[in-house]
Amino acid sequence: MDIPRETLLLIYERMLKIRHFEDRVKDLFAAGELPGFVHLYLGEEAVAVGVCAAMKDSDYITSTHRGHGHIIAKGGDMGCMMAELYGKATGYNKGKGGSMHIAYPELGILGANGIVSAGIPIATGAGMSAMLRKSGQVVACFFGDGASNEGTFHESLNIAGAFNLPVVYVCENNLYAVGTRQSQVRKIEDIADRAVSYGMPGVVVDGNDAVAVYEAAFEAVDRARSGEGPTLIECKTYRWRTHFEGEPDTYRPPEELAAWIKREPIAPYRKLLIEQGVMSEAEAQAIEKKVVAELDAGVEYARSSPLPTPESAMADLWA
Amino acid sequence: MRQLFYNQAIAEALAEEMRRDQNVILWGIDIGPYGGANACTKGLYEQFGPSRVIDMPVSELGYVGMGVGAAATGIRPVIELQFSDWITLASEMIINQAAKMRYMFGGVLQMPLVIRAPVGGYLSAGAQHSNSFESMFSFVPGIKVIMPSTPYEAKGLLKSAIRDNNTVLFFEHKKLYAMKGEVPEEEYTLPIGKADIKRPGSDVTIVTYAYMVGKSLAAAETLARQGVDCEVLDLRTIDPMDREAVLASVKKTGHLVVAQETWRDCSVSSEVAALVAEEAVDYLDGPVVRVTAKDVPIPFSPVLEEYVLPKEADIVAAVNKVLNRVSV
Ligand SMILES: Cc1ncc(C[n+]2csc(CCOP(=O)(O)OP(=O)(O)O)c2C)c(N)n1
């Protein structure tokens, strides 16, 4: 597949953004700067970026509790995100949302979600809306392997299949839901097999291979946009950190984690782009420098931003 | 006396009841080798094995609904929801099935089902991880609702809940898991439906429960230093409510404050206020004042959350208001 150079570079830059952002969040959280709790996307960067690179700004996504990666992949600003994580007035959602609840409709981001699987019917509804409005928009719905065991998944995919809705269901299969290995509570190996029941293609891809994810997403987005209906893409991946920051890692074999870290998505992709002459070593370094500078500025913005006024808690409930 | 953490007291109650009755079976997510998100099932998988402590997929409607079927057929399921916030996904099975089956079928079957779930805010956990839904479920006939405020009560009431032949929602407060308190070594149970006077007093009754008990006691201490003697009544069971205890206290003090963590409208505090209005209005020497969360979802940012959730100072202010007293 011929992928445009700017797309290839965008994929690199956004994966790096997620990597650096999440690394920084990890440190800031450990330092006690961030309230609440955070779920990091480290190790899964290629999934969100591969999918969103195949979409337009005007397309929609729904996200999860592990949402930072999706938001950056869809073009979210690291400063506004960081400010939200700090609970500041200048955050994407004025400090009301926090890490688990970032939404930015201008970029089609319909919200991260604290309720596992809740994004699935919401994405399906956005797909129905796009179809009814004949807007030509497509929806990508991110969710985990755990979420695929909820009723919402099965109900939504059945409806999307029946109505040919323009939705791409992206299952991030990282093998675990919190501390439970999913093979203990699910009989089948590939979640993509479930697509058969709902009359849509089910595709398994290596979620640590950004190009593979992009190609699968490109085809699914194309299918959705041309009215042929939904696709279920299962991305096999792994989270490097525990379920949330601060949780002890008692349930994963260390060899398993080590093997997945070895198969990390960014370094091989960087090598590939250099080998293929898409970017030079110097360009790669310049992109990374830019990303880090942008993140530094974002953290500074978040730190120096004002807190919301207490009374602002009462605003925004009603239209 | 021996001290236990609230979550240890819960684990101990579960273990004792499992030893006592083979049919007591636990299921939920991450309750097996992981020991539960709040360590309430720590060690139980090792002790009782995978057929008594069962890990489930993330399928609330499914595994809570299974509790209904299992309870109707001789098992006494004790189900853990990782947070009570998504009891919403399972609510069909609780509200339309578990709560109604015995009655609707003319009493021909039993529903010995316990659902344990953590509630509450003050953790910057955001709008979908800070809820307390006890009022919603207390509204429905056929469900008992328990909210213990100490390790001692958590253990004694959970044991009674497991032995009860009805559907019981057992809401544990997240902030209380790390609370330490006296728990006797010898076996005991506490009766469902009985309130407890946590602090006797003569001037004002503060009716409260769960995490707000601690805040009410702290407010009572502050007020005691100003010469106001508060009685703090811990409901312990929200439904069935210990109406006699509420009325007796109000008849004694003539003043009522109700302090709860969650939203005000159509809530437990509404019920307490209505009860007193119906049964003891002649004994009141001032208005009833409720201390509750403000009527918005619980926001993430600590400054916002602090503004929305009730504080000790709000209880002090409420007492001053019912006594028509200028705040000091
Ligand atoms: C409805 C619901 N059930 C349970 C939870 C608690 N919980 C939060 S994240 C999570 C695991 C989800 O696993 P998965 O969907 O695989 O996503 P991952 O965390 O692996 O990215 C669980 C059980 C929740 N937030 N919402």
Ligand SMILES: [Mg+2]
């Ligand atoms: Mg998972």
